[in-house]
Amino acid sequence: MTTALAQKKKVRINGCVASAQAAKYADVDVITAYPIRPYTATMIALAQMVANGExxxxxxxxxxxxxxxxxxxxxxxxxxRVFTGSSGVGVQFAYELYSPISGTRMPVQMMIADRTLDPPGDFGSEHTDALSTRDMGWLMGWACDAQEAFDNHLLGYRIGEDRRVLLPQMVCQDGFFVSHITTDVELPDTGQVREFLPDYKHPYPLDPRRPVSHGPQIMPEQGPPLQLERARAMEGAVPVIEQAHEEFARIFGRRYDPWIEEYMTGDAEVVFFLQGAHGVTARYAIQHMRQRGAKVGLVRLKTIRPYPTDRVKDVLGRFAVVGVIETNLGLGSVSSGGVLYAEACAALYESAQRPLVVSFMAGMGGEAIVLKEFYWMTQKMLEAKKRGKIEKRTHWVGFED
Amino acid sequence: MPAIKVERQMLPMFASPNQGARFYNPELPQTEPFVPGHRTCAGCGPSIQYRMTSKAAGDNTILVGPTGCMYVANSSYLCTPYNVPWAHTQIGSAGSFTAGVAAAYEAMIRKGKWKGPFPNIICEAGDGSASDIGLASISGALYRNHDCLIICYDNEQYANTGIQASSRTPYGGMTTFSPPGKMVPEAKSLYPKDLARMMAAGHPHCYVATASVGYPIDLMNKVRKGLNHKGAAYIMIYTPCQKGFVYETPRSIDLGRLVVECGLYPMWEWDPEKRKFDYSFRPQNMRPVSEYLKLQGRFGHLHAEHVATMQKFANMQWKMMGVELPDALVRAADVKNVRDMGAAQAAEAVALTV
Incomplete structure (x- = not known):
């Protein structure tokens, strides 16, 4: 096998194209496409690469x-090695397959560029599409920019195809905020990718030379061990994820904490807790608010499946107030807001130091969360800190004074 | 790296005439990719078909089993009757999962990741999957022309779930979703979806055929033709279901012949080269539909008018195949010459007790 001599290079591309590039670097064998905005741009790019013979x-x-x-x-x-993807209602049209794919332990990779469901069905990013599948046995996490999206795809294959894991991966990015915003992305040398990502070899493929049966019917009492195995694979992924990120840093020179990004949290009293692209605007807003004296920081969740329960507990336990920015819909859920709140609270339950937690419904319909709204949310958190009590569990940002 | 050429298999045809070798043929391969010991019902048409199909295909084969009897009854309780690789897939994923297997082998062989001749990739979809919930996925696989064979094992109902009407359930067929009653004495009032012809018309580049377990050698040759055809192939096979049709279990093969002899299951092949239907298959006899209906409990409630209606339907099918109708069959389509089925009165009484 010859290693291409291409050097690392910086290109200016959007999140969708970054995902397509990652699939190309991973030398995928089968790509399955179906159009729906905004993820379509990834498949458009891949179609051209295949047509060009790249x-x-x-x-x-x-x-x-x-x-x-x-x-x-x-x-x-x-x-x-398979690459696919979708957005919004498309993610849900395929819902039946999520459990069979993880249940047969097939490390399919799916790129998600979030889109609101219907209604409102607009092109904006709400995380509800992918989050609705969060308990189906897929590794799942959000990127906040195109570079991270590119890297997460390579990490995803490396982790999911590891024999200790063998689970499918949803590699998510916000529609438009990441998928259609052009930024600098460093593309690696193919030799680096080959070193990081070995060929995919499933231990029991459908191969006429070694016949196996996949997914036979079982008795109820045979179900629990199968489910337990899948649960253990998810738990067992934790050290593999950490190891893969170490290797990634060594080979590519970019080091990520696989679970959580902290921004200006050293002396913070109140923090935002969120996933994905709003982390970028939150960083900017935090700089502004810091200038005004507010001790606010950001905790960004990078991997939601497997959920880093202890990390969330230890990190969030350090602050007085946590404001969860949802960007997803959990109608009738425990906070009557989004679904991130419930899991953050559950992780914190065992903590000796429990912060006040409040849920902010912001960025709904894929709207940008603007500076003014970050100020308003910070104000609500600071008031709660002063009061020692939250005003209410869920605030719909922009609908209250 | 230069792409590696994909080598395809070419299976020889069995020389026997299409109606010969009913019980034994020394030419048949010894291999049994589908072994006995599974949990299908006595006389199960789909499993008889499964044995013939997989025997014709041989060992370099991968089977795909969307949800249905041939998944549930065969692979029960972590046992497996498949001597070749087999995978379950969702009932709506018949064509799509199969397409994935075919695409994977195209890419893996071309890229040097798997060495050997391209395997036979066969999907065994029940008629519920093939005519209803998985129709689009199968159409997609045929349209895109993946090198695979999709079989609809047609037992004319959802049998695994306890006998419910599918788009393939014939007019007059009683199922738990189409019971006879005062308002619908005929039970199923709709005609079956003309599934195989729809597949041929919509995907004319594919090899498409119909077959029946009543004609094993013909069936196996069609399977081999489908596998030899480079690209997608589709065969709809009549496979009676003792549980749903309600007949004596040793008569599965008889029904497989009678359904053809009565004109209710036209046998044909679609030639993708000539773009033509080949209707040259002729059963040894032609019979009135009542000969077929009277063996099955699912038609026991029919009144004379319904039997005549079915005969009219059969006569149209004969005409479609270019067969001249004998007078007896024309007369059999006239209600004056037809009698109620034996259980018609009893069925009415039973319906009233519910």
Whole structure:
């Protein structure tokens, strides 16, 4: 096998193209596409790469997202490295397949560029599409910019295809805020990728020379061990994820904490807790608010499955007030707001120092969260700190005084 | 790296005429990719078909099993009757999962990641999957022309779930979702979806055929033709279900012949080269539909008018195949010459007790 001599290079691309580039660097065998904005741009880029002969892969235009994921399942079951993706209602049209894919332990990779569900169905980013699948046995995390998205794809394959894990991955980025905003992305040398990401070899593929049966019917009493195995694979992924990030830092020179990014939290009294692209605007807003004397910081969740419970407990336990910025819909949920709140609170339950936690419904419909709103939310957190009590569990930002 | 050429298999045809070798043929391969010991019902048409199909395909084969009897009854309790790789997939994923397997092998062989001749990739979808919930996925696989064979094992109902009507359930067929009653004495009032012809018409580049377990050698040759055809192939196979059709279990093969002899299951092949239907298959006899209906409990409630209606339907199918109708069949389509099925009165009484 010859290693291409291409050097590392900086290019200016958006999140969708960064994902397509990552698939190309991962030398995927089968790509399954179905159009829906905004993730479509990834598949447009890949179609061109295949047409140009830059990437040798089967490029399949599926007849629906359900078929997209089924094709991915079949291809992965046969031993191919597979790339697929979707957005919004497309993610949900394929819902049936999420459990079978993780249940048969096939490390399919799916790129998500979030989009609101219907309603409102607009092109903006709400995380509800992917989050609704969060308990289906897929590794899952959000990138906040195009570089991180590119890196997360390579990390995803490396972690998911590890024999100790063998789980599918949802590599998520916010629609538009990441998927369609152009930034500098460093593309690696293919030799680096080959070193980081070995060929995919499933231990039990559908191979006529070594016949196996995948997914036979079982008795109820045979179910629990299967479910336990899947749960253990998810737990067992934790050290593999940490190891992969170490290797990644060594080979590519970019070091990420796999679980949590902290920004200006050293002396912070109140912090925002969120996922994805709003982390970028939050950093900027925090700089402004710091100038005005507010001791505010940011804790960004990078991986939500497996959930870093102890890290969340230890990190969030250091602050007086935590404001969860949801960007997702959990209608009738424990906070009557979003779903991130409940998990943050559950992680904190065992903490000796429990902060006040409040949920902010912001960025809904894919709206940008503007500076003014960050100020307003900070104010609410500072008031809660002073009062020693939250005003209410959930604030719909922009609908209150 | 230069792409590696994909080598395809070419399976020889069995020389026997299409109606010969009913019980034994020394030419048949010894291999049994589908072994006995599974949990299908006695006389199960789909599993008889499964054995023939996989025998014809041989060992370099991968089977895909969307949810249905051939998944649930075969792979029960972590046992498996499959001597070749087999994977379950969702009932709506028949064509798509199969396409994924085919695409994976195209890419893996081309890229040097798997060495050997391209395997036979066969999907065994029940008619519920093939005519209803998985129709689009199968159409997608045929349209994109993946090198695979998709089989609809047609037992004319959702049998695994306890006998419910599918788009393939014939007019007059009683199922738990189409019971006879005062308002609908005929039970199922809709005609079956013309599934295989729809597949041929919509995907003319594919090899498409119909077959029946009543004609094993014909069935196996069609399977081999489908596998030899480079690209997608589709075969709809009549596979009676003792549980749903309600007949004596040794008569599965008889039903597989009678359904053809009565004109209710036209046998044909679609030639993708000539873009033509080949209707040259002729059963040894032609019979009135009542000969077929009277063996099955699911038609026991039918009145003379319904039997005549079915005969009219059968006569249209004969005409479609270019067969001249004998007078007897024309007369059999006239209600005056037809009698109620034996259980018609009893069925009415039973319906009233619910």
């Amino acid at each position: 990437l040798d892969a089967e490029y399949i235009v599926a007849d629906s997202e359900h078929s997209q994921l089924s094709i991915a399942h079949g291809a992965s079951s046969s031993g191919a």
